[in-house]
Amino acid sequence: MTPSVIEITSLDDPRLADYAHLTDVALKKARGTEHGLYIAESLLVLQRALSAGHEPRSVLALGASVGGAIAALGDRDVPVFSGPGELLEELTGYVLHRGLIAAMHRPALPTVSALLEGASRVVILENVADPTNVGAIFRSVGAIGADAVLVTPRCSDPFYRRSIRVSMGTVLQVPWTRLGDWASTRALLTASGFHLAALALTPDAVSLREFAATAPQRVALVLGAEGEGLTEEAIAAADSVVRIPMAHGIDSLNVAATAAVAMYALA
């Protein structure tokens, strides 16, 4: 089997519905899927998604990008829709600057225990709401080399389009999953021998430099929301509270910058 190229001349084909102005939330509930869909934008991100074992439902490509899509898809029997730029723009509501987009099946998320097994550095995002920050953190995790990301139920979804784009597709490479409440999370971390370090600006926090000098073997770094910071529950669950000293009277760092600095210090 190989991909089939379908030239579209109208927007009536129901298989094009995945591209018709759908929000990230609607894609998560897409019909005919087990776990919903996400959108991969660009050939590079499609390649990363395929390497991660994710399966495409279809691809939408401008003429010059059809060849790249077909090569990436290999022997998968997946429709590649192509057509005039204006028609594709009418369908999606925007210009396909990156040449193609693909509707990808969301994979089943792994269990927390599976991700903790064999890991020594993990990052926990508590209620981080901005997909740009989530994507930037995944990019740093991938680049600096932490093993996994765990996100709380109220954290923005790493498979949202903006996160995937900002992360350059690393959200598709770095293992991640969703957590339950703090009590169950704490129990799982303890069972796996993890030290939970809360990144926060409390007066009694130890400096990151001091913490890194004698860092435990297995560390979970927890980072908080952009406005409120970490919840009291997260701080109470932590083994250590760690701060990056600030200069010039500046009160805090952006959460993605904090993640990069802390991971590097502990790498």
Ligand SMILES: C[S@@+](CC[C@H](N)C(=O)[O-])C[C@H]1O[C@@H](n2cnc3c(N)ncnc32)[C@H](O)[C@@H]1O
């Ligand atoms: C923009 S900050 C939130 C600031 C919030 N007003 C507070 O007091 O925590 C977002 C997250 O980044 C992390 N963070 C930012 N600056 C930090 C610093 N200097 N030391 C430790 N963590 C920091 C914390 O995890 C925080 O929850």
